[in-house]
Amino acid sequence: MKELLDDMERAMADLMLSGYATGAELAGRFRNLGTECSRIGLKNGGAWMEEIARALEQRTHSVRKEDLVITELLCRAVGYVRLCREKIQEEEIAVRWDSITGGSL
Amino acid sequence: MDIPEKLKQALAAADEAYLAGLSNKGTLNRGKKDLDGMTDVTVIPSDTEIQVQWGDVRCAIREPLGSSGCSCPSTAFCRHRVSAILWLKARLGDSPEPARSPDFQSLRAYPADKLARILGTSKLSALRFRLESGIRPEMDQGAVIRVELPWAGVNVRLLEPLEHSTCACHSTGLCVHKAEALLWWQLHENIITPEQLPLPSAAPTLDTEQLRGICRSVQETLSSLMAWGLGRASPEICQTLERMASLCHTAGLPNLERSLRRLSGEYDACFARSAGFRDTVLLERLSHTYRLAQATEQATEEQLSGLAGEFREEYRNAGNRKLYLLGSRIYSEKNGYAGTIYYFRDMEQQCWYAFRHIRPTFYEGRAQKVPKHASPWGLPCTLDKLWKNSMELTGAKANRHGNLSATSECSAAILGPMAPAAAIPEEEICMDFRALLGRSDPSRSERQRLALIRAAGMEVQPYDSIRQIYTLRLLDSFGRDVWLKVPYSKDNSSVIDWLERLTEGQVPTDRAPVFFGILSRESDRLTFSPIECFTDWEGQL
Incomplete structure (x- = not known):
């Protein structure tokens, strides 16, 4: 899950570097990430990745670019990744402690 | 002499205390002294006022007396007007009715919430604290209400109408001292009870429409930055972000301002090819700023002040606190500040307080030595000597993060050394x-x-x-x-x-x-x- 979160963050940082005009090329990557998220149980993350992919593809074919929508999705997803990391870290500490105490306490 | 009836009553009611209230004691004495030299006085009565002319001075005396005018350039209530009033008063003959002390109707009716707004959050919470601690200003009432505010070092004379009241700060408008004095008088007269006293509100009045417009602009700017891409961005972005930050500052959005300045710093690091730059950190900052702007735009009136933030941390009265100094740590950060942070445990409330003795290491381009330890609140020694000691702070002030103020209004009394177990359960x-x-x-x-x-x-x-x-x-x-x-x-x-x-x-x-x-x-x-x-x-x- 940590690797998937890293990949999500990397994809979003790449989109920030290259801009939305090249987003159509990245749409496939976001879609794959969305599928992977859904597969391992990150439903919200999966939905957002899917939406970003769809919005990037739509942008290529539209005259009026709805950039605010993509930015909003992207910013939400960044916050989501951060929250997931915090949650995972908390769980990892608890799991480590459980492995020490045998999970009985 | 044909004097309008209302003016006649006002002249009869105006005693020396009232005239001293309109001006001051010195001006009253000068006016009384000048009275002897008033010869060849010409009086021109009209329906609303009386013009009194002598020498090269011409005064127009009208009701209320505070609105009288004079040909001299003085902006305050001058000695000529005092002389003219006293001169007229001496020629009233049989007074229409004996002078009685005024009932201050307009002062009684003045809304307390308006006064609270003038006072502001910190002064209002200080007033509440004094009220709870039994500290009152000295006041006496006659033709004027004299209120002495020793903590502000001012004397206020409240008159009717309120705009003619005077204050030692020489303000002609309704200053914070006049507002505080009037609030104390209203409390003294039981016009309002301490329970009815408006609660200090941290939120200054914000122009919500303007704020929403600015937040929208911030979102659009950030969105266009993202759409354009960092690879094709120019260093002028930093200036755009700084301009947006200035707009937020003017509109009263310190949180968004800080966020935009941090973002601008991150873009700066990128264009300066700094080794510390990370695109993921920039993305996180960008996302945080965008979400903050969005949340502020969509916030309700109640949520808005919380999201807008505060420019300067407000130190509020924390009352009298019994604290135990548990430890301290050296603070030295790359942001150019250094010093010591002291950690206290409140022995009654069992919560943490900190005192941050932090100073800039560079000032005006020169490195300066930061004193290692502090000695606030009139303590006879530095704080490091009080480790494992308890002390009582009187009139402590703390911000919402529990950081204590070094204010001279607060005094500390050392209660002596104590084992930590005795102070902390x-x-x-x-x-x-x-x-x-x-x-x-x-x-x-x-x-x-x-x-x-x-x-x-x-x-x-x-x-x-x-x-x-x-x-x-x-x-x-x-x-x-x-x-x-x-x-x-x-x-x-x-x-x-x-x-x-x-x-x-x-x-x-x-x-x-x-x-x-x-x-x-x-x-x-x-x-x-x-x-x-x-x-x-x-x-x-």
């Missing part, structure tokens, strides 16, 4: 480390992450010679661990030496030592930055 010490996990949340403030822990065991870890970190594994009775970490520095070397001696059993201890420090998380470990370690918590050694 045993249940405040954490012995089951599971309880620490929630408290180590990175979104919590440092104050919320402070903890007292007693370890059942300690395991020395190999010294990290690459990162230069001393690590000690603290274990509770169930085997859960917290990783105590001390990075090596000149200031910390003695701490590391002491911890090494402690683990080698060279330091006498009563029971297992109690560690006081700040919790944080690192990978899958709970880490702990120690501030103090107590080997004699009960004070029996």
Whole structure:
């Protein structure tokens, strides 16, 4: 899950570097990430990745670019990744402690 | 003499105290003195006023007397007007009705919430604190209401109508002193009760429409930056962001302003090809700023002030506090500030307070020496000498983060040394480390992450010679661990030496030592930055 979160963050940082005009090329990557998220149980993350992919593809074919929508999705997803990391870290500490105490306490 | 009836009544009611209230005692005395020299006086009455002319002076006396005019250039109530009033008063003949003290109807009816708004949050909370502590201003009432505010060093004379009231600060408008004096008088006269006193509101009035417009612009600017891409962005972005930050500053959105300035700093680092630049950090900052602008735009009136933030931390009255100095740590950061942070435990409320003695290391381009220890609140010694001592602060002020102010309005009385166990109950010490996990949340403030822990065991870890970190594994009775970490520095070397001696059993201890420090998380470990370690918590050694 940590690797998937890293990949999500990397994809979003790449989109920030290259801009939305090249987003159509990245749409496939976001879609794959969305599928992977859904597969391992990150439903919200999966939905957002899917939406970003769809919005990037739509942008290529539209005259009026709805950039605010993509930015909003992207910013939400960044916050989501951060929250997931915090949650995972908390769980990892608890799991480590459980492995020490045998999970009985 | 044909004097309008209302003016006649006003003249009859105006005694020396009233005239001194309109001007001051000195001007009244000068006016009385000039009265003898008033010869060849011409009086021109009209329906609303009387013009009194002598020498090259011409005064127009009207009701209320405070609105009388004079041909001299004085903007205040001059001696000529005082002389003219006294001259007219002497020629009233039989007074229409005996002078009686006014009932101050307009002062009684003045809304308290308007006065509270003029006072502002800090002055209003100070007033509430004085009210609760039984501190009152001196006041007497006659033709004028005289209120002495010793804490502000001013004398206020309240008159009817209110706009003719005078204050030692010489303000012609309704200044904070007049507003405070009037509020005290209304409380004194039971026009309002302490319960009806408006609550201090942290929120200044905000122009919501303007704010929403600015937040929208911030979102659109950030969106266009993202759409354009960092690869094709020009360094002028930083100026655009700074302009947006200035707009936020003017509109009263300090949180968004700070966020935009931090973002601008991140773009600066990118264009300067700084080795410390990380695109993921820029993305995080960008996302945070965008979401903050969005949340502020969509906020309700009640939520708005919280999201807008405060420009300067407001120190509010914390009352009289009994504090115990538990520890201190050296603060030195790359942001150019250094000093010492002292941590206090409130012995009654059982909460943390901190006193941050932090100063800039550079001022006007020159390095300056920051005094290591502070001596606030009229203490006879520096704070470091008061470790494990309790003290009583009278009139303490603290901000919402629990940081104490060094204000001279607060005074401290040292109560003497005390064992930590006598000041802090045993249940405040954490012995089951599971309880620490929630408290180590990175979104919590440092104050919320402070903890007292007693370890059942300690395991020395190999010294990290690459990162230069001393690590000690603290274990509770169930085997859960917290990783105590001390990075090596000149200031910390003695701490590391002491911890090494402690683990080698060279330091006498009563029971297992109690560690006081700040919790944080690192990978899958709970880490702990120690501030103090107590080997004699009960004070029996």
